[in-house]
Amino acid sequence: MTAKYAVGIDLGTTNSALAYCALEGDEPRVELLPVPQLVAPATIEERGLLPSFLFLGTDADAKAKSFDLPWEKKREFAVGELARRQAAEVPTRTVAAAKSWLTHSRVDRHQPILPWNAPADVPKVSPVAAATRYLAHLAATWQAAFRNAPLAEQYLVLTVPASFDPAARELTREAALAAGLPENMVLLEEPQAAVYAWLADQGDRWRKQMKVGDRLLVCDVGGGTTDFTLIGVTEEAGDLTLTRLAVGNHILVGGDNMDLALAHYVAGAFSQKGVQLDPWQSVALWHSCRTAKEALLSAEGPKKHPIAVLGRGSKLIKGTVSVEVERETAGNLLVEGFLPQCELSDKPAPRRASGFRELGLPFESDTAITRHLAAFLQSQGEGDEAARPTHVLFNGGVFKSSLLRERLFAVMSSWFAGQPPQGMSGNQDLDYAVARGAAYYGFAKQRKAVRIRGGTARSYYIGIETAGLAIPGAPRPLRALCVVPFGMEEGAESDVPSDEIGLVVGEPAQFRFFSSAVRKDDQPGTLLSSWSEEELAETDPLVATLPAGEGADEGYAPVKFHSKITELGMFELWCHSTMSDHRWKLEFSVRDEAT
Amino acid sequence: MLTSRYPTGSITELTPLPSDEAPVGRIGLAVRVFFRVLFDAALAERLRPLLSGETPPATVVAPPAVEAKQKKPPARNEALNLLAMLQREARLVDFLQEPIADYSDEQIGAAVRDVHRDSAAVLKRVFALRPIRQDAEGSTIELGGDYDAAQYRLTGRVDDRPPFRGALAHHGWRATQCALPEWTGSESAAWVIAPAVVEVA
Numbered sequence: 001m002t003a004k005y006a007v008g009i010d011l012g013t014t015n016s017a018l019a020y021c022a023l024e025g026d027e028p029r030v031e032l033l034p035v036p037q038l039v040a041p042a043t044i045e046e047r048g049l050l051p052s053f054l055f056l057g058t059d060a061d062a063k064a065k066s067f068d069l070p071w072e073k074k075r076e077f078a079v080g081e082l083a084r085r086q087a088a089e090v091p092t093r094t095v096a097a098a099k100s101w102l103t104h105s106r107v108d109r110h111q112p113i114l115p116w117n118a119p120a121d122v123p124k125v126s127p128v129a130a131a132t133r134y135l136a137h138l139a140a141t142w143q144a145a146f147r148n149a150p151l152a153e154q155y156l157v158l159t160v161p162a163s164f165d166p167a168a169r170e171l172t173r174e175a176a177l178a179a180g181l182p183e184n185m186v187l188l189e190e191p192q193a194a195v196y197a198w199l200a201d202q203g204d205r206w207r208k209q210m211k212v213g214d215r216l217l218v219c220d221v222g223g224g225t226t227d228f229t230l231i232g233v234t235e236e237a238g239d240l241t242l243t244r245l246a247v248g249n250h251i252l253v254g255g256d257n258m259d260l261a262l263a264h265y266v267a268g269a270f271s272q273k274g275v276q277l278d279p280w281q282s283v284a285l286w287h288s289c290r291t292a293k294e295a296l297l298s299a300e301g302p303k304k305h306p307i308a309v310l311g312r313g314s315k316l317i318k319g320t321v322s323v324e325v326e327r328e329t330a331g332n333l334l335v336e337g338f339l340p341q342c343e344l345s346d347k348p349a350p351r352r353a354s355g356f357r358e359l360g361l362p363f364e365s366d367t368a369i370t371r372h373l374a375a376f377l378q379s380q381g382e383g384d385e386a387a388r389p390t391h392v393l394f395n396g397g398v399f400k401s402s403l404l405r406e407r408l409f410a411v412m413s414s415w416f417a418g419q420p421p422q423g424m425s426g427n428q429d430l431d432y433a434v435a436r437g438a439a440y441y442g443f444a445k446q447r448k449a450v451r452i453r454g455g456t457a458r459s460y461y462i463g464i465e466t467a468g469l470a471i472p473g474a475p476r477p478l479r480a481l482c483v484v485p486f487g488m489e490e491g492a493e494s495d496v497p498s499d500e501i502g503l504v505v506g507e508p509a510q511f512r513f514f515s516s517a518v519r520k521d522d523q524p525g526t527l528l529s530s531w532s533e534e535e536l537a538e539t540d541p542l543v544a545t546l547p548a549g550e551g552a553d554e555g556y557a558p559v560k561f562h563s564k565i566t567e568l569g570m571f572e573l574w575c576h577s578t579m580s581d582h583r584w585k586l587e588f589s590v591r592d593e594a595t
Numbered sequence: 596m597l598t599s600r601y602p603t604g605s606i607t608e609l610t611p612l613p614s615d616e617a618p619v620g621r622i623g624l625a626v627r628v629f630f631r632v633l634f635d636a637a638l639a640e641r642l643r644p645l646l647s648g649e650t651p652p653a654t655v656v657a658p659p660a661v662e663a664k665q666k667k668p669p670a671r672n673e674a675l676n677l678l679a680m681l682q683r684e685a686r687l688v689d690f691l692q693e694p695i696a697d698y699s700d701e702q703i704g705a706a707v708r709d710v711h712r713d714s715a716a717v718l719k720r721v722f723a724l725r726p727i728r729q730d731a732e733g734s735t736i737e738l739g740g741d742y743d744a745a746q747y748r749l750t751g752r753v754d755d756r757p758p759f760r761g762a763l764a765h766h767g768w769r770a771t772q773c774a775l776p777e778w779t780g781s782e783s784a785a786w787v788i789a790p791a792v793v794e795v796a
Binding site: 036045046291320 | 676679680683686689690692693695698702703705706708709710712774775776777778779780781784790792794
């Protein structure tokens with residue numbers, strides 16, 4: 001039953017990947033596993049990435065065995081490249097960005113709600129079920145390639161955005177277990193995985209690149225999300241140690257937004273020529289812009305770049321429309337739109353709080369990644385001074401463009417005049433770094449090699465309604481009780497000092513749940529009576545139902561809280577009875593929220 | 596495992612792999628075999644019968660039964676597979692089927708860039724083409740008498756006295772793999788290169 005491999009899975013918003021590393025041997029050799037997938041009906045091809053898209057087929061598709069895989073027949077759905085292509089042509093039957101929905105606490109993530117906005121008579125799945133299907137595909141891929149090494153017995157590392165809250169992590173884990181991933185899998189934050197990939201590439205050389213007191217900013221811009229993490233270098237017993245200092249908020253803006261922005265711009269150029277694009281052509285244009293982005297964002301090249309949309313019918317040449325795009329103008333559009341020069345004191349424009357808009361994904365109204373970065377560094381500084389990174393590690397496909405990397409350096413140089421951060425040397429495999437880093441982490445953890453320490457990136461609170469006389473029409477004042485301090489390490493647990501709380505037996509007791517990325521000094525038991533919206537963010541509530549007859553004869557049980565971060569990095573909150581040895585676990589209520 | 600479609604399948608029998616070795620490991624093996632065969636004439640001779648399907652020498656370990664079972668003939672001719680792929684990803688069939696006499700060079704040029712880009716991507720992914728000679732075209736190269744006539748074609752004043760010296764007119768191409776998609780569809784679907792498209796209103 002001992003694991004032969006460390007397996008790293010990157011469950012991405014737009015692409016997923018799997019890497020592995022044999023646990024025997026002295027040198028870690030991280031390999032990617034190519035993923036066989038449907039690229040067209042009844043056509044299976046191996047690709048390095050599995051696009052995180054799910055296509056829900058028609059009866060005719062199932063009957064024609066269009067979606068059969070070597071490990072499963074008569075399927076009614078497809079994941080991967082075929083589904084990604086269908087997203088453009090049949091949007092109402094294609095699930096995209098399921099992972100972003102996992103964090104969206106305003107919807108019930110167990111309900112079949114995706115594809116979002118699809119008509120009622122179209123089949124739907126829940127965000128959790130969609131994630132399960134992507135992971136199950138990767139699990140089956142592993143099983144087909146490694147018949148003598150069951151995935152359930154391997155050391156599995158699954159990555160999640162650093163900004164995922166405990167409920168989203170719980171849901172990710174739930175999807176992973178449903179897909180047959182092992183019970184003892186570890187969740188690793190994606191920016192940390194990117195750092196591990198860099199460490200794997202550098203070996204012991206990294207100790208020469210960094211010194212005590214350095215701060216590494218990981219700037220991870222994926223397809224749909226942006227994630228910032230700050231890692232510090234400290235010294236322990238004469239050895240350099242990495243400690244994760246902070247992670248940013250969940251920012252829903254990424255490379256896909258850039259493609260779309262470019263497509264809008266080019267569509268404008270078409271309409272100036274008198275060409276109005278129909279919906280099919282607009283989607284084709286989006287695809288063209290995805291490929292053109294790299295050419296437009298390179299520092300050198302011809303002044304004008306042609307972008308064409310081929311004719312849809314069999315008369316391809318006849319139907320082709322094209323436009324010449326000024327490379328510099330289009331490049332500037334992306335650079336200025338997503339990485340504008342700004343001040344360190346700038347803040348991103350707030351999300352629009354319109355009730356209707358909130359029903360879909362809460363996309364950022366401000367696409368300026370630099371302003372989000374400024375806000376992150378400000379929030380992690382001391383006093384009025386923002387945190388100053390000494391090094392920057394990029395992750396995500398968009399940073400293949402040197403123009404974008406240079407702009408980010410230029411903006412940060414203007415913030416920290418005279419002390420600009422420096423880039424990390426070495427090979428960066430931007431598309432696969434997270435999966436590779438996850439596999440390497442598995443190896444490093446087994447070997448007790450270099451590890452990033454950190455614990456929780458946030459402090460957690462539950463809402464307690466204050467007792468006292470009820471005022472008709474007014475809600476009871478709410479207080480926030482700190483249950484997990486910032487930086488609580490895996491394997492640690494803590495009693496939460498508080499007054500006794502009476503829970504009624506047989507009825508669900510619900511507690512509002514909050515987290516804070518900035519209140520780093522609160523300890524378990526700290527009771528907040530007021531806070532600003534920026535300090536505490538509310539996510540899914542926690543619920544416990546006390547069964548009758550378990551040490552609660554009086555009809556209610558007096559309890560205190562006990563918090564725990566498991567060895568696998570999962571957050572747990574328990575109610576301990578103060579009268580007996582009974583204890584009950586609080587669960588995230590991701591189900592009831594939508595009702 | 597998706598082994599049946601690789602023409603290198605017979606080579607793997609020479610050095611049986613642990614059954615849980617991943618396909619990616621086989622790519623490494625294929626590349627190693629490629630270069631060893633290229634530079635080791637003796638090994639090439641030992642491999643030749645294997646590749647042409649003759650009975651392997653007695654020293655070769657028989658492949659596991661599972662592997663043998665998978666070697667059923669492909670459900671459709673792989674040429675159709677490739678054609679469908681070029682149409683699907685690069686619209687190459689549409690492009691070649693359309694009469695072009697009436698179009699301006701500009702109009703053809705607008706379409707051809709995309710077809711060219713996407714066709715090239717398919718060739719790269721499926722065949723991973725490499726030049727046979729890395730030397731710059733026009734440079735002088737020398738071939739011994741035992742040169743491989745499959746890899747080199749001599750033109751001009753060719754006599755019978757090696758070594759042969761001459762200018763490299765074309766560096767040649769060689770596929771380093773043949774990773775076509777696996778087709779699992781029905782017999783009737785096998786001849787479909789591109790389905791008719793109906794946009795439902």
